[in-house]
Amino acid sequence: MSSSEVVFGKVSKIVCVGAGYVGGPTCAMIAHKCPNVTVTVVDMNAAKIAEWNSDKLPIYEPGLDEIVFKARGKNLFFSSDIPNAIAQADLIFISVNTPTKMYGRGKGMAPDLKYVESVSRTIAQYAVGPKIVVEKSTVPVKAAESIGCILREAQKNNANLKFQVLSNPEFLAEGTAMKDLANPDRVLIGGESSPEGLQAVAELVRVYENWVPRDRIITTNTWSSELSKLVANAFLAQRISSINSISAVCEATGADISEVAHAVGYDTRIGSKFLKASVGFGGSCFQKDVLSLVYLCESLNLPQVASYWQGVIDINNWQRRRFADKIIAELFNTVTDKKIAIFGFAFKKNTGDTRESSAIYVMKHLLEEHAKLSVYDPKVQKSQIVGDLESVVKAQDVARLVTVETDPYQAALGAHAIVVLTEWDEFTELNYQQIHDNMQHPAAIFDGRLILDQKTLRDIGFRTFAIGTAPDQAYNLFGTAGY
Numbered sequence: 001m002s003s004s005e006v007v008f009g010k011v012s013k014i015v016c017v018g019a020g021y022v023g024g025p026t027c028a029m030i031a032h033k034c035p036n037v038t039v040t041v042v043d044m045n046a047a048k049i050a051e052w053n054s055d056k057l058p059i060y061e062p063g064l065d066e067i068v069f070k071a072r073g074k075n076l077f078f079s080s081d082i083p084n085a086i087a088q089a090d091l092i093f094i095s096v097n098t099p100t101k102m103y104g105r106g107k108g109m110a111p112d113l114k115y116v117e118s119v120s121r122t123i124a125q126y127a128v129g130p131k132i133v134v135e136k137s138t139v140p141v142k143a144a145e146s147i148g149c150i151l152r153e154a155q156k157n158n159a160n161l162k163f164q165v166l167s168n169p170e171f172l173a174e175g176t177a178m179k180d181l182a183n184p185d186r187v188l189i190g191g192e193s194s195p196e197g198l199q200a201v202a203e204l205v206r207v208y209e210n211w212v213p214r215d216r217i218i219t220t221n222t223w224s225s226e227l228s229k230l231v232a233n234a235f236l237a238q239r240i241s242s243i244n245s246i247s248a249v250c251e252a253t254g255a256d257i258s259e260v261a262h263a264v265g266y267d268t269r270i271g272s273k274f275l276k277a278s279v280g281f282g283g284s285c286f287q288k289d290v291l292s293l294v295y296l297c298e299s300l301n302l303p304q305v306a307s308y309w310q311g312v313i314d315i316n317n318w319q320r321r322r323f324a325d326k327i328i329a330e331l332f333n334t335v336t337d338k339k340i341a342i343f344g345f346a347f348k349k350n351t352g353d354t355r356e357s358s359a360i361y362v363m364k365h366l367l368e369e370h371a372k373l374s375v376y377d378p379k380v381q382k383s384q385i386v387g388d389l390e391s392v393v394k395a396q397d398v399a400r401l402v403t404v405e406t407d408p409y410q411a412a413l414g415a416h417a418i419v420v421l422t423e424w425d426e427f428t429e430l431n432y433q434q435i436h437d438n439m440q441h442p443a444a445i446f447d448g449r450l451i452l453d454q455k456t457l458r459d460i461g462f463r464t465f466a467i468g469t470a471p472d473q474a475y476n477l478f479g480t481a482g483y
């Protein structure tokens with residue numbers, strides 16, 4: 001092609017394959033900000049598409065309903081007709097899941113790319129005319145090469161087909177997805193430096209330029225873009241593991257993790273964000289993407305780099321275990337048949353998502369000790385909680401030992417302890433005097449999120465433990481001082 005030949009014209013029809021946590025919100029935002037573009041989100045899960053077309057959307061995300069209800073039926077559509085949508089599109093986002101592979105080569109480490117490959121083959125089968133194909137899913141470096149290879153094969157048999165594969169990873173965080181999409185720190189687009197590649201990049205830039213300042217749209221080569229997504233998540237997860245590792249030092253010495261994080265984060269070179277100690281990071285991305293980086297480094301014969309990043313995961317698992325062990329130790333070394341209230345099951349506040357939530361693992365450890373757990377989460381359904389626990393503990397034990405309540409006061413009624421595992425704002429506003437009055441005594445609270453005021457709770461009569469905080473000598477009812 002000559003540099004002046006136009007292969008990829010102005011994008012007016014966008015299709016997104018994958019109507020999940022990324023595809024749904026991202027396309028709702030594009031439709032909202034680009035009234036002249038028609039956006040169709042397709043998925044092989046017809047039930048999910050029906051939910052996207054209903055009054056109750058399949059995911060909870062602050063601000064999402066409003067935008068979807070405004071744009072739906074105008075320039076935003078949800079459909080199960082994948083072939084037709086692909087045939088019509090100028091630009092196709094691949095936004096399907098890339099979970100950690102649970103079988104065969106790379107089991108427990110590599111991302112499973114079968115859904116990405118399957119979409120590539122579907123595009124190759126139903127495409128007509130030129131298409132810009134955009135990796136939105138998080139993938140390992142060089143995934144675009146595999147997608148391109150499948151698409152080029154289709155091109156050989158049909159001269160009208162033209163494809164360019166771009167990388168455009170998503171950086172939204174759940175719970176703040178709509179804010180992140182409306183005002184991203186940056187948009188990253190990777191592509192080829194050929195004339196066709198540059199044209200495709202320019203067309204995707206043009207879409208984002210509808211609301212993102214041009215200087216926040218970064219363009220790179222394809223492999224830099226793919227790798228940057230993994231590295232961004234690895235750095236973020238690393239900060240949490242770093243602060244969590246120091247939380248153990250605080251507990252053993254009398255330093256306070258919030259004070260340390262504040263003092264350290266005040267250095268502008270370090271920065272204050274993502275330094276909140278916790279019961280460990282959860283969510284569908286951090287563990288999966290760090291493991292993907294570790295696997296990539298092992299494949300590239302870089303074992304030192306692999307083991308450096310593996311440490312981030314090891315600390316996270318250790319922190320979850322450490323917190324559960326602390327609960328058991330402080331409840332007089334036995335939780336057998338003791339009722340323990342679990343406040344929060346989602347992996348963070350303002351989402352109903354439970355994927356890789358630390359709650360699953362802390363509860364697993366407690367269930368192995370035969371604790372009776374009573375769970376309350378404002379946004380997670382009972383079926384989800386039971387299903388998640390059944391993936392780590394025998395179903396009969398879940399049935400025998402776990403109850404799910406729709407009210408935190410009910411969850412804490414008659415309990416020996418409360419364990420806070422998600423930082424929902426409403427947990428800070430409960431009447432802890434009333435809760436304490438209706439618990440077994442001595443009553444304990446374990447704050448895995450550092451959201452409760454320990455002094456107030458102690459004044460009420462609670463025995464308290466918070467991550468990264470040594471029990472105050474004056475209130476050291478646990479008798480764990482040793483420093």
Ligand SMILES: NC(=O)c1ccc[n+]([C@@H]2O[C@H](COP(=O)([O-])OP(=O)(O)OC[C@H]3O[C@@H](n4cnc5c(N)ncnc54)[C@H](O)[C@@H]3O)[C@@H](O)[C@H]2O)c1
Nearest residue numbers: 018019020021022043044045096097098115118137138170
């Ligand atoms: N969840 C996040 O906050 C987030 C943020 C940034 C990036 N990502 C990345 O984005 C990707 C998608 O994540 P998600 O959380 O939206 O996943 P998800 O599981 O919520 O959604 C994926 C959807 O793809 C559909 N799908 C799978 N294969 C398909 C096929 N062949 N044809 C049609 N539909 C198909 C599934 O039915 C599902 O509805 C992942 O690679 C993830 O790592 C996620």
Ligand SMILES: O=c1ccn([C@@H]2O[C@H](COP(=O)(O)OP(=O)(O)O[C@H]3O[C@H](CO)[C@@H](O)[C@H](O)[C@H]3O)[C@@H](O)[C@H]2O)c(=O)[nH]1
Nearest residue numbers: 170171172173174240274275276278281282283285347348
């Ligand atoms: O200081 C902190 C910050 C976060 N967390 C925990 O870390 C996990 C992940 O939180 P967050 O990153 O806010 O949510 P995610 O939706 O998982 O978003 C991450 O993963 C996405 C998927 O790749 C990326 O797009 C986002 O940029 C990246 O922040 C949660 O369990 C949080 O509670 C902490 O424990 N301490």
